[in-house]
Amino acid sequence: MIDIRPVLFVNGFLLLVLAAAMGIPAIVDLSAGDVDWKVFAVSSMVTAFSGLALIFGTRTRGRPSLSARQAFMLTTLAWVSTAAFAALPFAFSNLRLSPTDAVFEAMSGLTTTGATVIIGLDTAPRGILIWRALLNWLGGEGIIIMAVAILPLLRIGGMQVFRMETSDKTESIKPRITQVATAITLVYVVFTALAALAFWAAGMGRFDAVCHAMAAISTGGFSTSDAKLAHWNTAVQWVAIFAMMVGGSSFVLWTGPWRNGRPRILDDAQAHWYLMFIGTAAGVLALWQWAVNDMSLGIAVRHAAFNVVSTVTTTGFVSTDYGLWGGFAHVVFFILVFIGGCTGSTAGGVKIFRWELLFALAGIHLKRLLHPHGVFVIHYNQRPIAPSILDSVQGFVVMYFFTFALFALALSMVGVDFLTALSGSAAALANAGPGIGEVIGPFGSYRPLPDSAKWILSFEMMLGRLELFTVAVLFSRSYWRE
Amino acid sequence: MIDIRPVLFVNGFLLLVLAAAMGIPAIVDLSAGDVDWKVFAVSSMVTAFSGLALIFGTRTRGRPSLSARQAFMLTTLAWVSTAAFAALPFAFSNLRLSPTDAVFEAMSGLTTTGATVIIGLDTAPRGILIWRALLNWLGGEGIIIMAVAILPLLRIGGMQVFRMETSDKTESIKPRITQVATAITLVYVVFTALAALAFWAAGMGRFDAVCHAMAAISTGGFSTSDAKLAHWNTAVQWVAIFAMMVGGSSFVLWTGPWRNGRPRILDDAQAHWYLMFIGTAAGVLALWQWAVNDMSLGIAVRHAAFNVVSTVTTTGFVSTDYGLWGGFAHVVFFILVFIGGCTGSTAGGVKIFRWELLFALAGIHLKRLLHPHGVFVIHYNQRPIAPSILDSVQGFVVMYFFTFALFALALSMVGVDFLTALSGSAAALANAGPGIGEVIGPFGSYRPLPDSAKWILSFEMMLGRLELFTVAVLFSRSYWRE
Ligand SMILES: [K+]
Numbered sequence: 001m002i003d004i005r006p007v008l009f010v011n012g013f014l015l016l017v018l019a020a021a022m023g024i025p026a027i028v029d030l031s032a033g034d035v036d037w038k039v040f041a042v043s044s045m046v047t048a049f050s051g052l053a054l055i056f057g058t059r060t061r062g063r064p065s066l067s068a069r070q071a072f073m074l075t076t077l078a079w080v081s082t083a084a085f086a087a088l089p090f091a092f093s094n095l096r097l098s099p100t101d102a103v104f105e106a107m108s109g110l111t112t113t114g115a116t117v118i119i120g121l122d123t124a125p126r127g128i129l130i131w132r133a134l135l136n137w138l139g140g141e142g143i144i145i146m147a148v149a150i151l152p153l154l155r156i157g158g159m160q161v162f163r164m165e166t167s168d169k170t171e172s173i174k175p176r177i178t179q180v181a182t183a184i185t186l187v188y189v190v191f192t193a194l195a196a197l198a199f200w201a202a203g204m205g206r207f208d209a210v211c212h213a214m215a216a217i218s219t220g221g222f223s224t225s226d227a228k229l230a231h232w233n234t235a236v237q238w239v240a241i242f243a244m245m246v247g248g249s250s251f252v253l254w255t256g257p258w259r260n261g262r263p264r265i266l267d268d269a270q271a272h273w274y275l276m277f278i279g280t281a282a283g284v285l286a287l288w289q290w291a292v293n294d295m296s297l298g299i300a301v302r303h304a305a306f307n308v309v310s311t312v313t314t315t316g317f318v319s320t321d322y323g324l325w326g327g328f329a330h331v332v333f334f335i336l337v338f339i340g341g342c343t344g345s346t347a348g349g350v351k352i353f354r355w356e357l358l359f360a361l362a363g364i365h366l367k368r369l370l371h372p373h374g375v376f377v378i379h380y381n382q383r384p385i386a387p388s389i390l391d392s393v394q395g396f397v398v399m400y401f402f403t404f405a406l407f408a409l410a411l412s413m414v415g416v417d418f419l420t421a422l423s424g425s426a427a428a429l430a431n432a433g434p435g436i437g438e439v440i441g442p443f444g445s446y447r448p449l450p451d452s453a454k455w456i457l458s459f460e461m462m463l464g465r466l467e468l469f470t471v472a473v474l475f476s477r478s479y480w481r482e
Numbered sequence: 483m484i485d486i487r488p489v490l491f492v493n494g495f496l497l498l499v500l501a502a503a504m505g506i507p508a509i510v511d512l513s514a515g516d517v518d519w520k521v522f523a524v525s526s527m528v529t530a531f532s533g534l535a536l537i538f539g540t541r542t543r544g545r546p547s548l549s550a551r552q553a554f555m556l557t558t559l560a561w562v563s564t565a566a567f568a569a570l571p572f573a574f575s576n577l578r579l580s581p582t583d584a585v586f587e588a589m590s591g592l593t594t595t596g597a598t599v600i601i602g603l604d605t606a607p608r609g610i611l612i613w614r615a616l617l618n619w620l621g622g623e624g625i626i627i628m629a630v631a632i633l634p635l636l637r638i639g640g641m642q643v644f645r646m647e648t649s650d651k652t653e654s655i656k657p658r659i660t661q662v663a664t665a666i667t668l669v670y671v672v673f674t675a676l677a678a679l680a681f682w683a684a685g686m687g688r689f690d691a692v693c694h695a696m697a698a699i700s701t702g703g704f705s706t707s708d709a710k711l712a713h714w715n716t717a718v719q720w721v722a723i724f725a726m727m728v729g730g731s732s733f734v735l736w737t738g739p740w741r742n743g744r745p746r747i748l749d750d751a752q753a754h755w756y757l758m759f760i761g762t763a764a765g766v767l768a769l770w771q772w773a774v775n776d777m778s779l780g781i782a783v784r785h786a787a788f789n790v791v792s793t794v795t796t797t798g799f800v801s802t803d804y805g806l807w808g809g810f811a812h813v814v815f816f817i818l819v820f821i822g823g824c825t826g827s828t829a830g831g832v833k834i835f836r837w838e839l840l841f842a843l844a845g846i847h848l849k850r851l852l853h854p855h856g857v858f859v860i861h862y863n864q865r866p867i868a869p870s871i872l873d874s875v876q877g878f879v880v881m882y883f884f885t886f887a888l889f890a891l892a893l894s895m896v897g898v899d900f901l902t903a904l905s906g907s908a909a910a911l912a913n914a915g916p917g918i919g920e921v922i923g924p925f926g927s928y929r930p931l932p933d934s935a936k937w938i939l940s941f942e943m944m945l946g947r948l949e950l951f952t953v954a955v956l957f958s959r960s961y962w963r964e
């Protein structure tokens with residue numbers, strides 16, 4: 001049997017963080033004179049009490065240390081339990097969301113998916129709006145830490161490539177991880193603050209600026225307007241483009257030590273592909289809109305850049321209804337949602353580094369056909385990549401498409417139409433937010449979907465956020481055997 | 483430089499076979515009093531002359547033997563050149579297809595895709611109808627021989643698993659392959675004859691029975707009616723179900739030596755999965771149609787079995803408009819088209835054995851997360867599978883989805899709508915035939931598509947038929963270097 005106590009112990013601390021975070025919307029509502037502050041205060045107390053109960057009920061002597069099995073359970077349980085408690089304010093506030101809707105909204109927030117069931121954001125109480133932004137932001141922080149500290153050790157989908165990054169030095173691994181996590185958190189906070197300032201300088205109100213900064217850096221995509229970023233001016237949209245791009249980059253590479261006086265991200269293979277890819281996709285789409293659909297060049301560039309960046313970084317902000325751009329744009333956006341941002345970012349999807357390795361592998365497959373006995377080694381960031389890592393990466397990508405198909409099937413079984421099932425499954429798995437079509441398209445809403453579909457999507461968001469295998473392993477026989 | 487002479491030499495023989503085949507529609511038209519017989523006669527002479535020119539222009543002393551490089555070029559060139567000559571009758575007959583349409587129809591026939599640009603099949607001259615059936619049938623034969631004799635040696639997408647099958651004995655490999663190819667051809671002819679008899683016994687006219695037998699065993703799917711198999715009765719449809727299933731099975735396993743007095747196919751892992759998979763998918767869909775859409779059970783079973791078998795075997799026959807079955811059926815059929823039949827069959831798609839290996843790999847990926855130093859070996863048909871083979875399989879599947887996305891993108895760029903681009907790309911790549919939606923759905927036609935889309939699809943059919951890498955390698959730098 002697995003000793004579940006250390007798992008619950010750490011989970012207790014996460015609930016305490018969540019409870020503390022609930023204080024913020026309580027204060028916001030209180031100062032705005034909204035009675036919802038009581039809902040947040042009570043939710044906070046319930047969450048804090050549960051967290052403390054877990055901590056004191058399961059503490060053991062000595063420093064808790066986690067086995068791989070326990071780490072798998074912890075990551076999954078962390079998202080399930082925080083989503084459950086984070087749903088409380090949605091259910092009991094004046095919005096009166098059903099339990100299903102409340103859990104969907106909370107899971108969508110914490111996984112930085114940003115799919116929403118709330119209509120009427122422009123007039124929603126500020127407490128709820130800041131709570132949604134906070135869920136995005138905390139979820140984004142959680143996912144970066146997980147990607148840097150836990151997934152590489154668990155060897156999920158080739159993430160072991162990034163193990164070395166955190167243990168460059170000869171120090172022992174644990175304090176090094178704490179140090180890196182602290183540095184990343186600092187970077188995360190600074191970028192969010194800069195984004196908020198920039199949004200404000202570009203013309204947003206202070207409250208909206210803070211909410212959108214949190215949603216952009218976390219690539220969560222919750223907005224304070226039903227029209228998302230189409231509600232704001234051109235300058236705000238350009239700020240959002242840069243903020244989302246930062247959110248989709250590897251945060252660890254913004255931390256020290258800098259090499260030759262410049263951040264490590266400038267020399268990173270993944271960052272280069274990320275920029276090249278976004279540049280190419282946005283360029284092609286801008287030209288298309290300009291040449292084929294007669295959009296003026298400036299507007300075409302802005303909207304193409306905005307929505308390409310939003311989709312590749314899986315943020316889900318929208319600057320205009322690209323659903324009206326025709327078949328080519330439809331296919332482009334449908335494909336882009338599978339790409340994903342950089343590893344160690346807040347973005348979802350397959351991730352750029354995996355595509356890089358797959359691309360290199362395809363070349364080797366071709367070479368091997370002609371030179372069956374040749375030895376080919378793939379290098380990534382000047383380091384040779386072991387076959388076992390390539391195997392993990394390929395396994396991940398196949399599993400990704402398999403999961404996509406399985407959940408599309410499940411969605412269609414509960415009565416969701418073809419386009420919504422397909423694009424909804426892709427968007428939930430990539431934690432991207434909007435899908436394609438009438439229902440869940442750029443300016444659509446997940447509200448009209450049946451409850452069963454919302455549970456399916458909530459589960460898929462979590463699966464995608466935790467890189468599939470972290471959750472899937474819990475359902476394997478060998479996990480529970482001995 | 484590659485010595486292209488042996489390639490052209492073998493190609494010349496293929497053209498002679500094609501020229502001889504053109505004699506059949508010529509005779510059919512002549513006996514029906516249709517002047518089109520002249521078109522076939524002239525086309526046959528042109529093709530025969532070209533074939534002879536190639537043979538005599540490139541013959542060398544001694545037995546021709548092919549290097550891997552030459553084999554890659556031969557397979558691609560074989561489909562390109564035969565499609566070009568096979569298009570002649572379409573362009574010059576009374577149908578007067580445009581060059582684009584003629585090549586599309588010929589390539590669609592020879593790759594056993596069965597997508598058609600001809601409307602009005604029910605009143606079309608018999609010569610054209612038998613020519614289409616013959617293209618399916620010859621293409622099917624070609625692909626089986628290729629899968630048994632060439633692809634395993636070239637190690638395409640893990641096909642090396644099947645190399646041993648042809649060299650069980652201690653004999654030298656070449657006569658063994660000739661022997662196996664002869665046995666397979668015999669089985670192919672016998673099955674086609676049996677299918678024709680069964681179609682005829684079930685109530686089809688003799689001519690239609692022969693055409694449909696050729697189209698079913700080759701999983702080509704060209705029909706003699708615009709309504710495809712919906713034009714005929716229940717008994718005919720059941721015959722088609724079994725004929726298509728035979729077409730999607732590994733033909734080499736029907737040949738000797740039999741073990742313990744039963745065909746080897748009964749003990750084959752791929753055949754088991756194939757049956758189980760078809761049974762499950764058809765069962766679920768039949769229940770769905772019966773319980774959810776109020777179809778009577780007998781009709782639901784027949785239509786579910788028919789269209790599932792037709793899609794999994796990538797035949798493309800249709801018994802009813804399942805486009806009206808709703809979102810769930812849409813998603814099911816969209817996914818099924820990626821599955822594909824057995825290796826060494828006439829079916830396209832990813833193929834059952836690759837899914838089996840991927841499924842086994844997924845299990846191992848999960849186990850490895852918990853036991854990073856464990857050694858896990860995948861067995862297939864009681865034989866251990868080498869890591870390099872698993873690598874090829876994974877590489878193939880990733881490349882498959884990549885190609886699917888790339889061609890969907892290309893189709894949408896030339897003005898094809900989202901659903902047609904996506905399902906058309908999937909159907910062409912799998913050599914399946916019909917797609918989803920208004921245009922190219924179950925009873926739709928490829929005729930309205932723009933010419934550029936037809937060329938894109940023709941190329942994709944060939945790519946899919948030749949298992950991607952056979953063609954892709956010709957576009958790699960290392961193929962042409964040194
Ligand atoms: K998002």
Ligand SMILES: [K+]
Nearest residue numbers: 595702796797
């Ligand atoms: K077909």
